[in-house]
Amino acid sequence: MFKVSKAKRAFGLCFLTLASAVFAAEVNVYSHRHYDSDKELFKEFEKESGIKVNVVTAKAEELLVRLKMEDKNSPADIFITADVGNLEQAKEQGLLQPIKSEILETNIPQHLRDSESMWFGLTKRARVVVYNKDKINPEELSTYEALADDKFRGKLVMRSSSNIYNQSLLASIIANDGKDEALKWAKGIVANFAREPKGNDRDQIRAVASGDGVVTLVNTYYLGNMATSKDEKDRAIVERVGIFFPNQADRGTHINVSGGGVTKYAKNTDEAQKLLEFLSSKKAQTLFAEANFEYPVNPEVAPSKLVASWGEFKEDKLELSNIGKYNKEAVAIFSEASWK
Numbered sequence: 001m002f003k004v005s006k007a008k009r010a011f012g013l014c015f016l017t018l019a020s021a022v023f024a025a026e027v028n029v030y031s032h033r034h035y036d037s038d039k040e041l042f043k044e045f046e047k048e049s050g051i052k053v054n055v056v057t058a059k060a061e062e063l064l065v066r067l068k069m070e071d072k073n074s075p076a077d078i079f080i081t082a083d084v085g086n087l088e089q090a091k092e093q094g095l096l097q098p099i100k101s102e103i104l105e106t107n108i109p110q111h112l113r114d115s116e117s118m119w120f121g122l123t124k125r126a127r128v129v130v131y132n133k134d135k136i137n138p139e140e141l142s143t144y145e146a147l148a149d150d151k152f153r154g155k156l157v158m159r160s161s162s163n164i165y166n167q168s169l170l171a172s173i174i175a176n177d178g179k180d181e182a183l184k185w186a187k188g189i190v191a192n193f194a195r196e197p198k199g200n201d202r203d204q205i206r207a208v209a210s211g212d213g214v215v216t217l218v219n220t221y222y223l224g225n226m227a228t229s230k231d232e233k234d235r236a237i238v239e240r241v242g243i244f245f246p247n248q249a250d251r252g253t254h255i256n257v258s259g260g261g262v263t264k265y266a267k268n269t270d271e272a273q274k275l276l277e278f279l280s281s282k283k284a285q286t287l288f289a290e291a292n293f294e295y296p297v298n299p300e301v302a303p304s305k306l307v308a309s310w311g312e313f314k315e316d317k318l319e320l321s322n323i324g325k326y327n328k329e330a331v332a333i334f335s336e337a338s339w340k
């Protein structure tokens with residue numbers, strides 16, 4: 001965690017109040033991310049660039065509707081959200097514009113940004129297997145596909161299929177294995193449910209720790225957040241579970257990003273580009289990595305100590321745009337497989 005002393009923070013606030021009168025330029029952000037880390041990052045950018053950052057935060061779906069309704073009159077210059085599924089939706093709905101930037105192309109690996117430069121990944125997360133250490137030996141784990149085997153009957157707890165994280169995972173399975181195999185997989189997983197899908201990623205981890213299930217799939221940063229939680233119960237829960245990176249012998253573990261793009265009708269395009277470039281810089285990527293236990297997208301920056309302690313892993317290098325492309329099919333397959 002990065003810590004700013006109270007005095008420094010107070011100084012920062014004074015600085016901002018004084019400076020706000022003289023900001024020559026500004027940039028308007030619509031963001032689905034609501035972490036303190038992002039606030040610190042925007043402040044840092046204001047200091048460095050002299051560009052004021054105005055932020056509106058809301059759910060991704062709400063921001064997408066708002067951007068569409070506001071159309072040419074939208075004050076937004078940048079749209080920031082979690083999951084490539086949401087970024088691709090913004091692209092498909094014509095809400096973004098391409099940005100050509102050598103800085104972004106250098107700082108962000110190709111598979112983590114849109115091939116048409118409409119959106120750019122800013123933080124990376126892996127969707128990993130979490131298992132109850134007392135109930136299963138990790139040697140029994142291998143791939144996402146293998147979780148559909150009979151041997152996991154009655155052992156899986158999963159989040160509902162209405163959640164974009166599982167939709168994106170299934171989209172990656174469609175891209176890798178084809179539609180028919182993806183449907184078989186989804187049906188196999190449903191047959192292995194220990195209970196009907198309910199709750200968020202944290203609830204799946206809790207269910208595995210309590211023994212309601214043995215194995216689940218969750219995004220990595222939830223483990224980091226729970227392991228460092230003020231709530232003693234959450235910390236104890238993480239002690240009881242293990243992390244396993246699936247598909248290491250083949251394509252690698254499914255990853256996703258949170259990221260952003262410049263809006264179609266941005267009035268402050270240059271400022272928006274500068275902000276995206278700043279967010280991909282070493283300095284900003286270090287803050288992202290320390291604050292929310294996500295993986296930096298910039299290969300020059302190391303993950304936080306805790307995240308690094310889970311070990312290195314091979315990631316699926318599938319171009320993330322594919323995940324958006326197969327979202328509708330993923331939703332249809334989930335419904336055919338009766339994955340609630």
Ligand code: FE
Pocket residue numbers: 082219
């Ligand atoms: Fe999340």
